[in-house]
Amino acid sequence: MPKSSILFVTKIRAYLEVMRPANIVTAFADVLAGFAVAGGAIALQSGELQISPEGLVWLLLSTFGLYGGGVIFNDYFDADLDAEERPERPIPSGRLSKTEVAILGILFFLIGIGAAYQVNAYSIVLAVLITVGSLLYDSWGKHSVLWGPLLMGLCRGWNLLLGCSIVPITLLIDWYLPFIPITYIASITLISQGEVHGGSQKSGFTALGLVILVTGSLLLLGAQSTYELMMALPFIIIFGGMVIPPFLKAAINPNPDFIKDAVKRGVLSLVLLNSALAAGFGGLMLGLLVVALLPISIGLAKLFAVT
Incomplete structure (x- = not known):
């Protein structure tokens, strides 16, 4: 292979590494779950399901840009x-410069905000909030025990609302739902702070408690009329089975290897969390559509780093 071709492939590989493709796939699950919530809310109000599929495509492109910009x-x-x-x-290996990475990140954020512009004003506001929140987390918040988990959780909560924004009234009806991904991401962010040098049992058990709280919250959603618990229950069980054991192991023995495994499982299981929301609010088929993203994300995680 010519040297120029090798350099080109190396550069493309480096760009893909900073994008963390496996993580971006989990962001699609947020939007699809929000789309399902919007469908449930509008059906409750009018008895009809009238959502633009074009709007969903724009929102999926938006989250691709926003989440991609954040990880870049x-x-x-x-x-x-x-x-x-x-x-x-x-960057430290010299395959990309900081300038190249910054330009790519800005491009992704512009794609995210521009795609949201095609939907409605609520989508634009949420896209801007996600952009600002991501930059605050990356530049400062991630080093704070308090602000790191909160900012990352807010970004995922806003991403769920981005999917809901396709039917703006949903933002008023189901305003509380982002607290579920916020709490879950807070647990992942909290435990991830020890993935290089090891963590503490206190942080580990706090993160484990938050994961159990999230699992319980998914079950409690069955108390509301638009959420079909029996549809969501298989997804909730699989979700709990995927995340609780590795979080428990990392809490008991917070060494870097166990923590990295818990973080990886936690990030990938965002798809399962969203599939439970999608199935409960939108039906079995939409839940299965979301969970179908999981093998894609797992496959990409084998090729590119998640953390």
């Missing part, structure tokens, strides 16, 4: 730290 800037702001702890990452 994560490498930008972590360049000096990665030089010490992860020298194989694209």
Whole structure:
């Protein structure tokens, strides 16, 4: 293979590494779950399901840009730290410059906000909030025990609402739902703070408690009329089975290997969390559509780093 071709492939590989494709797939699940919630809400109000499929495509493109921009800037702001702890990452290894990564991140954020512009004003506001929240997390918040989990959780909660925004009235009816992904992401972010040098049992058991709280919250949603618990129950059981054991192991023995496994399982299981919401609000087929993203995300996680 010519040297120019090898350099091109190396560069493309490096760009894909900073994008963390497996994580972006989980963001699609957020929007699809929000879409399902919107369908349930509008059906309750009018007895009809009238949602534009074009709007859903734009929102999926929006979350692709917004989440992609967030993870790309994560490498930008972590360049000096990665030089010490992860020298194989694209910037410290010299495969990409900080300028190249910044330009790519800005491009992704512009795609995200531009796609949201095609839907409605509520989608635009949420896209801007996600952009600002992501940059605050990447540049400052991730180093805070309090603000790191909160900012990352807010971004995932807003991403769920981005899917809901296709029917704006849903934002008023189901305003509380983002607290579920916020709590879940807070648990992942909290335990991930020890994935390089090891963590503490206190943080581990707090994260485990939050995961159990999230699982219980999915069950409690059955108390409302638009959520079919029996449709969601298989997805909830699988979700709990995927995340609770590795979080428990990492809490009991918070060494970096166990923590990395818990974080990886936690990120990938976002798809299962969203599938439970999608099945409960939108029916079995929509739940299965969301869970079909999981093998895609797992496959990509084998090729590109998740954390």
